Amino acid sequence: MATKIGIIGDGNVGSALGRGLTRAGHEVRAAGKDKAAVLQTAQWGEIVLLAVPFGAIDEVVADAGEALAGKTVIDVTNALDASMNLAIGFTTSGAEELQKKLPKARVVKAFNTVFAQNMDSGRLGDKPLTAFVAADDALAKKTVMELARGIGFDPIDAGPLKNARLIEPLAFLNIQLGYALGMGTQIGFKLLHG
Numbered sequence: 001m002a003t004k005i006g007i008i009g010d011g012n013v014g015s016a017l018g019r020g021l022t023r024a025g026h027e028v029r030a031a032g033k034d035k036a037a038v039l040q041t042a043q044w045g046e047i048v049l050l051a052v053p054f055g056a057i058d059e060v061v062a063d064a065g066e067a068l069a070g071k072t073v074i075d076v077t078n079a080l081d082a083s084m085n086l087a088i089g090f091t092t093s094g095a096e097e098l099q100k101k102l103p104k105a106r107v108v109k110a111f112n113t114v115f116a117q118n119m120d121s122g123r124l125g126d127k128p129l130t131a132f133v134a135a136d137d138a139l140a141k142k143t144v145m146e147l148a149r150g151i152g153f154d155p156i157d158a159g160p161l162k163n164a165r166l167i168e169p170l171a172f173l174n175i176q177l178g179y180a181l182g183m184g185t186q187i188g189f190k191l192l193h194g
């Protein structure tokens with residue numbers, strides 16, 4: 001079913017997922033830093049995808065938090081500090097902190113373990129990449145898994161939002177392999193399963 005998906009953050013990630021979701025038949029609108037556009041996009045979207053730098057989350061919450069009440073919010077952010085190290089871990093996660101800031105939204109962690117370069121197809125060559133999807137709301141999680149499948153990913157139910165504590169460091173491993181260890185962005189995780 002075609003869904004209106006508002007994307008906040010129109011950079012590498014927002015534009016790649018926007019292309020993938022459009023190709024999958026959804027209606028997509030995206031906004032960058034313009035506060036009025038961020039609010040309009042949050043109001044318009046039936047589902048809203050957050051693809052801003054970790055440090056911009058508080059600003060987005062201030063600009064559009066009210067409009068996100070009752071909506072599924074897909075958190076693609078990686079909780080990295082200015083030195084590109086993990087900013088949060090072990091006892092909480094970026095996604096759980098976002099859920100506290102948006103108590104009336106249904107936060108779903110997804111897509112953050114994938115490089116933007118591979119997000120519009122959800123594939124590396126012809127192989128589907130795994131989209132780990134974690135959320136406390138079962139329906140929101142199922143909906144995001146279907147969006148991921150529509151793009152081309154192999155979606156995996158990764159459990160409650162608390163499991164973002166595991167998924168966010170996995171994204172950091174991806175960044176380490178891709179950039180620090182020189183493997184480049186044509187890599188990605190695939191969970192083998194029957």
Ligand SMILES: NC(=O)c1ccc[n+]([C@@H]2O[C@H](COP(=O)([O-])OP(=O)(O)OC[C@H]3O[C@@H](n4cnc5c(N)ncnc54)[C@H](OP(=O)(O)O)[C@@H]3O)[C@@H](O)[C@H]2O)c1
Pocket residue numbers: 008009010011012013014031032033034038051052053054056057059060076077078079080111112113114115116117171
């Ligand atoms: N790049 C990847 O491969 C990758 C993969 C997985 C997850 N992520 C995560 O996804 C997020 C986005 O990454 P990216 O690579 O797409 O970054 P990016 O290319 O720098 O894009 C960030 C976007 O957020 C916008 N933005 C910044 N502050 C904002 C605010 N206060 N309100 C609304 N929009 C704001 C920027 O607008 P302007 O253009 O106007 O500055 C830009 O459109 C980050 O949290 C990152 O860790 C990235």
